Amino acid sequence: MEILALIEDHPVRLILSNPLGQYRKSEIRLVSGNPDFYQCAHYTEQQVFHVNFPVEKLHSFLMKEFSHFRQIDAWGTKYIWHFKRTKRDKLMVSKKINKEKTEVSAHNRPKEYILEEKTIVPALVDLKIMDEQGNVFPSRFAKFKQINRFLEMIEDVIEKEDQKSWNIVDFGCGKSYLTFIVYDYLTRIRGLDVTMTGLDLKADVISQCNLTASKYGYDKLQFKLGDIKNFVSDRDIDMVISLHACDVATDYALNQAIRWNAKIIMAVPCCHKELLHTGDFDGLAMIGAYGLSKERISALLTDNYRSAYLEKMGYSVDMLEMFDLSHSPKNILLRAVRTNRKQSQKSRDVIDQIESSFKVRLTLGRLLEDL
Ligand SMILES: C[S@@+](CC[C@H](N)C(=O)[O-])C[C@H]1O[C@@H](n2cnc3c(N)ncnc32)[C@H](O)[C@@H]1O
Structure with missing residues (x-):
């Protein structure tokens, strides 16, 4: 009732403290936007992780979050609230008139990432x-941004799923x-039970990744x-991710x-060559007139x-922008x-028009022919 x-x-603003579990503290802030939303920062000993959620979810979010803490201090419009759960599970509540001017955080403040800078992630070191x-490292900032953006996109979908256990494959890891960050984030921070496999063609990176996984005790992460x-999984797979698997490798991943x-399924394709090299551009002068636009349009149509x-x-x-183009032109995430x-008729039309205009059947179409 009091909650x-x-x-x-x-x-x-709400601060949850006096922890019972893995987090040291959690801080929830109302952030102004269109619409406003709440952002929760979970603090572990060395790291901070952010989760955003809609204003109307505050009650359910708070109830869940409060099971990990004994205390809430909150700044409301009228009152400053103090909740304390005793060792005998009795809830003590007090409040006083809020005379402080508590401001809503502005959304346009410097970008906050799910994985904040200064957050020490041993695998990333x-x-x-x-x-x-x-x-x-300044030269690695683009990668850091990419990883954060990918995590945000995963967070967006998994928070809607009531699923505790996930089998994940990362193709072209x-x-x-x-791979390391997704595993670390989902297991240690989100508390999910994750079994994950990274697959790649390069023997040296695979053996190095297996060494790193065992060094950090990631016992359900294998490479x-x-x-x-040709990959055959020995278990049902719930999520497939693939970041920049080259050209048609993305199609094999989707298949x-x-x-x-x-x-x-979350894939950021790259090095789109197939349509560019095998499509028939005769009669499509508006597309084929300039090399760069031909390349870009072919890539977009492939996606x-x-x-x-x-x-x-x-x-x-959803076709989502991963980051701005100054970081990489390979920036479209297909999230399915x-x-x-x-x-739908619309999807059939897209496929038919591309195939008939360019007189080509692309790899994914061929791979899925029997379905
Ligand atoms: C550009 S790298 C991206 C690596 C990683 N996902 C990232 O974003 O940092 C592409 C990777 O895909 C792998 N790859 C390409 N084709 C593949 C295939 N058919 N099967 C497995 N791995 C593949 C390459 O060996 C390479 O390591």
Whole structure:
């Protein structure tokens, strides 16, 4: 009841302390935006992680969060609140008139990341993204931003799923910055039970990644050597991620994910060559007139084709910008979430128009021909 009264007082800041679990403290702030939202910062001994959520979710979020702490101090519009749960589970509540001017945080303040700068992540120190004090090396800042953005996009979808246990594959994991962070974030910070496999063609990076995983006790994270197209999983896969797998490697990743019926697919394609090199641009002068625009339009249409195929296979797809173009031109994330929706006419039209205009059937279309 008292917690509901606090919610009705429209708190702008809440601090949860006196911890029972892994977090030292959590701080929730109302952030002005369009619409306003709350942002919760979870503090562990060395790190801070952020989660955003809509204003109307404050009650359910707070109830869950309060199970990890004994105390809440909150600044509402009228009152300053103090909640304390005793060792015998009795809730003590007090409040006093708020005479302080408590301001809503502005959304346009310097960007906060899920993984903040100065947050020491041992795997990222090993991978030379940051030094031992948590300072991100200037030359690695773009990578740090990419990883954060990817985490934000994952967070956005998994927070809607009531699922504690996830089997994840990262196709074309390379040095595995992303793999380590996703695993670390989902297990240690989000408390989920995650089994994760990173796959790549490079033997040296795979053995190095396995060494790093065992060094940090990531016992459900393994790296395997192999080609995406031949990879066989010994368990059901819930999520497939793939960051910058080259050219049609993304199509093989999507094909596997679709056949596994993965709940979530997140792919940032790169090095789009197929349509550019095999499409017939005769009669499409407006596209083929200038090299650079031909390249960019081919890449965009390839991603439209992939998105349309994902929709055709029953996924709801968002095409999202990962970061601004000054960091990398490879910046479109295809985020697909499985639904029970039937294939739409729109997705069929996208596929038909691309295939008939360029007189080509792209890899993903060929791979999914039997479905
Ligand atoms: C540009 S790197 C990206 C690495 C990592 N995902 C990242 O973003 O930091 C692309 C990686 O995909 C791997 N790759 C490309 N084709 C592949 C395939 N068919 N099967 C497995 N890995 C592949 C390459 O070996 C390379 O390590």
